Amino acid sequence: MKNGHVDFMRPPAATAGRQPQGHFQDLDATELYCPKCGCAVPVNKSLLLVLPDGDRYEYQCKYCGTKVGDKTDCSGQFYRVLRG
Numbered sequence: 001m002k003n004g005h006v007d008f009m010r011p012p013a014a015t016a017g018r019q020p021q022g023h024f025q026d027l028d029a030t031e032l033y034c035p036k037c038g039c040a041v042p043v044n045k046s047l048l049l050v051l052p053d054g055d056r057y058e059y060q061c062k063y064c065g066t067k068v069g070d071k072t073d074c075s076g077q078f079y080r081v082l083r084g
């Protein structure tokens with residue numbers, strides 16, 4: 001005869017591949033002036049390069065795709081590990 005054995009309901013370890021919808025984009029640059037559209041437009045931020053100094057991002061107009069700005073993020077995510 002078995003003892004009363006409780007089966008645990010295990011939550012899934014990770015809901016991989018699911019991203020929350022409707023979250024805010026980065027707040028540093030949400031709108032920039034687009035010379036083609038002639039007004040401030042919402043922009044797409046895309047990662048161009050990952051440099052030792054920082055990540056290089058480019059901003060593109062959401063409507064026409066014109067590059068309206070770029071920046072280098074020197075947040076120091078790229079650590080150089082020196083071991084002597």
Ligand SMILES: [Zn+2]
Nearest residue numbers: 034037061064
């Ligand atoms: Zn535009």
